[in-house]
Amino acid sequence: MDKSRIAFAVFLLMGVSLSGCLGEEEAETQMFPAFSAVADDTTQYDNARMSGSPYIVLFSAEWCNNPCYTTMHTIWEAVPELPVLVMSTDPVENISGVTLSDWHDSADAHDDEDDDTGVSLTTYAFMKGSEPAAELGIDTPGSVVFVNAQGEVTEIHEGRLDSVEDVLAKWDVANA
Numbered sequence: 001m002d003k004s005r006i007a008f009a010v011f012l013l014m015g016v017s018l019s020g021c022l023g024e025e026e027a028e029t030q031m032f033p034a035f036s037a038v039a040d041d042t043t044q045y046d047n048a049r050m051s052g053s054p055y056i057v058l059f060s061a062e063w064c065n066n067p068c069y070t071t072m073h074t075i076w077e078a079v080p081e082l083p084v085l086v087m088s089t090d091p092v093e094n095i096s097g098v099t100l101s102d103w104h105d106s107a108d109a110h111d112d113e114d115d116d117t118g119v120s121l122t123t124y125a126f127m128k129g130s131e132p133a134a135e136l137g138i139d140t141p142g143s144v145v146f147v148n149a150q151g152e153v154t155e156i157h158e159g160r161l162d163s164v165e166d167v168l169a170k171w172d173v174a175n176a
Contacts, residue, residue, distance in 0.1 A: 030153040033135035039125035040100035045085060047151060054174040055083040057145040059133045061090050062098040067142035067160030069110035072121055078167035087129025089141050100126045146174035
């Protein structure tokens with residue numbers, strides 16, 4: 001074999017061994033945006049408070065009944081008392097006449113029938129959060145963001161989330 005054929009064979013072998021290594025980029029990690037808001041329970045929530053544990057953010061609006069309430073109750077049904085922040089996509093300046101407490105009470109009452117008060121979303125914190133929604137490109141109330149303990153977004157689900165199995169699968173990734 002002459003030197004040019006040997007060089008060509010070595011070049012091909014190197015190319016095959018490097019295939020898949022060049023041109024592939026790892027997915028960029030998306031962090032949950034910086035936020036600070038006082039919830040309906042008067043607790044101040046921010047990135048530092050949520051750091052170290054996975055959590056869920058449901059972007060809703062004071063006026064959003066469905067899919068928002070259905071999604072809230074589906075998350076509760078999947079695992080009661082998961083850490084859930086419910087952030088309004090309406091700006092703070094938008095005074096709709098509905099307080100955060102009224103909004104929370106309305107969400108709680110979504111599954112109430114006759115004497116059955118259904119579940120109580122007592123561990124959910126309702127607050128304003130239009131800035132984080134905008135930074136994530138979310139403008140659809142009812143969108144759900146799963147965040148891991150490092151503050152990384154592991155999943156963004158837009159629209160109604162009414163499958164317990166889907167909630168559990170997405171939570172497992174955030175909680176891994």
